[in-house]
Amino acid sequence: MRQRAVRDQKRLDSGAVSSPKDLENLQREIASLAKRQGDLEDVVLEVMERRESAQERVAELTERVGSVQGRIDDATVRRDTAVEGIDGEVASVTKEREVISGSVPPALLSLYDKLRAQQGGVGAAKLYARSCQGCRQELAITELNEIRSAAPDTVVRCENCRRILVRTSESGL
């Protein structure tokens, strides 16, 4: 288009076009070409601006992806560390349990294991302020009286949930 405008301008300048009507047409065409060129330049400018803003957005999103990835990496490291800690704790508690269970009479241990399986992993509970800490129920007076008169080595159980009750100085007896 620009070449065409230059060619038209050359024809105009050369004086080869002599008819006033042709001259007028040529001048009109040059003017229209100039306007179209201006319009196209505006379009090119707009496209460039849009491209620039798209590139900025890409950079911004890339940075955000990087930051999210960084946070994922941090969380992964923290999770792995926590899992390691929990594994260590499980190993030490398991060992501790083995030692303690070795000193518990076999019949009591098997009762405890049976209750533990039935009661969601808790086979024995503390009797605290006249309540069973396994089922959170307050014990009846008669039940408390029975427990109060039972020998210290008697295995007492909760009437409600059947768990083994552990008596302490805070039992409220």
Ligand SMILES: [Zn+2]
């Ligand atoms: Zn209970």
